[in-house]
Amino acid sequence: DSIGVFQVESRAQMNMLPRLKPRCFYDLVIEVAIVRPGPIQGDMVHPYLRRRSGVEAIDFPSPHPDHGPADELRQVLGKTMGVPLFQEQAMRLAMVAAKFSGPEANELRRAMATFRRRGTIDRLKEKMVGRMTARGYPADFAERCFNQIKGFGEYGFPESHAASFAHLVYVSSWLKCHYPAAFAAALLNSQPMGFYAPAQIVRCAREHGVEAREADVNHSLWDCTLEEAKDGACALRLGIRQIDGLRETDVQKLVLVRDCEPYSDVRDLWRRSGISRASLEKLASADAFRSLELDRRQGLWEVRGLPKKIPLPLFDHADAAEAGVEPEVALPIMPLSEHVVNDYRTLRLSLKAHPMSFLRDRVAASRISSCAGLRSLRDGSRVSVAGVVLVRQRPGSAQGVVFMTIEDETGVANSVIWPKVLERMRKVVMGARLVVVHGRIQRHEDIIHVVAARLEDRSDWLRLLSEAGESLSVPIANADEIRRPNPGSWRPLPEEEEPLLPVSPADHVKHPLPSHERPHPRWHPRRHPREERIIPKSRDFH
Known part of the structure; x- marks a missing residue:
């Protein structure tokens, strides 16, 4: 619930919230201050939590009666249950308990x-x-007091700083609770920022009852906006800013002309807005022509059928009459999995489905749990869970431990990777886009982690989205099939690289190609655009 909320959206803060259970504003001040290297290194976190939960008695040692009042430390540490959490408390503790002078403090x-x-x-x-x-x-x-103060050398908050941040935490939380659509729109319009990508922000908003609507040439502005929903609430309309490769100036022209009259078809959009065919292709690739009653494949077909230049109205009618009526072409229906792949490639998110939903049968056959399924498992149970990697974190205060958050269509799961496991599986931990984590469940109240023993990189499963399931039940369109390399589909390797595969005269005999299409021995083919980015990269913090 704290995704996108200022200061408390990190993994460490998410784990602290259900343990600290803030009930008032000052609890938020402590929440902000306690998850810092200073309190962690100074061993202040666990004593405070034990005292807050009643497991440990709140104790204020006192000096000898000849040297001061018995409650002198209560005046310094009373608000934080006898544990110094703020820099001011550390200095005040030295002045009161050790009688430091002003210069010494x-x-x-x-x-x-x-x-x-x-x-x-x-x-x-x-x-x-x-x-x-x-x-x-x-x-x-x-x-112990000195060691706690020493911990502040690793970075701790002054109380005033924590209070200022806590105010923003409260405001952000209130907005997310009462106006989740507006909160999500503001976050999306401020990207890139924070721990989470647009896909997770939109997923979280939908889980809180927000209706999310696709980016569309007749409804979207550059920014994400709010629209009236059927129940009187606000729906979130994705902005065209979510589509990769489009310029804001082009979108402003599109919107300005549209305000007079909505676009009726692709040709009308092209002629009236004056934006380039390349920009129209990006809009079609992002499935932004639904209000024109065109899906992604139909939209691309229409755009690629446009002439190279916008014709004048007089000659446009003459050319149309001369060309006659072009027969309608029944294009194969693009399967849902293909739509999701292209959504992620162009928008970095999909409102249609989660990529893992198409792999669920494969995953279940391997006895791999869903993220939601972890809630029913007991502490210490062996488990395997798979998901798309959202965030990797390796805090400096965690002594080499990596925290990884993964996501599937049912939710998110958090895993802990100890240094010994990281040493063995560094390539998988730091590079996988889709990972299977094998380990044991660790439960503490409502907090669930998978302590990893082994990890598998299954990023190759993402490539099956265009081949498995629904994709096998429909024929592949000729337009989507590359029978042989295109003349421009080869690029030279850098001098220090070796060719991926040796090319010999025998290869040319087996696969005869015209001389202008033969690969140079030091060249190798480009990847298909679909391979460039099936799932956006995770957000990593080291």
Whole structure:
């Protein structure tokens, strides 16, 4: 539920939310501050959570009665249950418990400089621990306090900073809860940003009851917009900005002319808007001609049938009369899986289906669970789960652990990859687009992880979307079939590369080609556009 919400959309924050269970604004302040390298390295997170849940008693050690009041630490750490979570608390703790002077506290502040690995904080240990024990504090408590303060050298938040961020968390959460369509539209119009790609933002909005509508030449603007839905709520209309390769200036021309009268067909759109045939092909490839009663394949057919130049109206009628009525061509229906592949290639998302839905039979036959199926498994159960990789994270404070989020048509699953597994399977972990994770379930209340023991790169399954299932039940159109390489379909390899396959005179005998089409020994074919991007790359944070 926190996808797209400022500051709490990361994996670590998502895992912390159900454990901390914020109930008031100050809880959000703590939520923002606690998932930072400083509190994590200073071992402040678990003590705070144990005290908050009642597992551990809230304790405020006191100095000897001769050296100060018994509640002096309660005044410093009372709001955070005896655990220092903010930089101000660390400095105040040193001043109250170890009687640091103003200059000494300022030296401590400088030692806790943001992102400083070591700094000068170790020089202050003897001074702080010695003074605290001299005032009657237990030695182990004094040592623990110093280690917690030392953790802030890895980056921690001032309370004022955390409060400012918490205000934005509250506002973002309120907007997402009460106006999910507007929230999603704003996020999409601000891309690229955040942890999640447009596909996940739209999926999350639909899970919250938002109707999402396709980008269309007669309905969409450049930005994503809101439209009235049947139930009186707002629907999300995808903007043409989602389509790769189109310029905003072209879309502005398209919209300006459309305001006078909607487009009736492809030729009308071409003549009135004046945008190029290349841009029209991009619109057709993105299936943006549905209001013209054309699907993706029909739209491309119509665009490629346009003349090279826009004819003048007088000659247009004459040419049409001379050419006569062109017979209608019944194009093969494009299967849904092909539509989804092309949606991802052109829009980076699909409203029609999730790619994994077409692979479900194959996955189920291999006894691989869906992401939603993990909820019914017990802690420690062996499991295999497959999905498209959304996010990879390797925080500096996680000691080499990688966190991977994958998605299928039922939801998302989170996996933990320990350094030893990463060392064995680095290529799969860092490069796979679709992965199968084999491991064990780890449950803590409502938080579920798959602790990975082995991973498989099954990115090759994505290429089956245009060959398996529905695609096998219809003939392949001749226009989609390449019988032999095109003259321009070869590109030279860089000098340092070797040819993929040796080309010998015998190869030319087996596969005779005209001289202008024979591959150079150091050339290799381009990939088909469909292969260039079936699924958008994951968002990786290291």
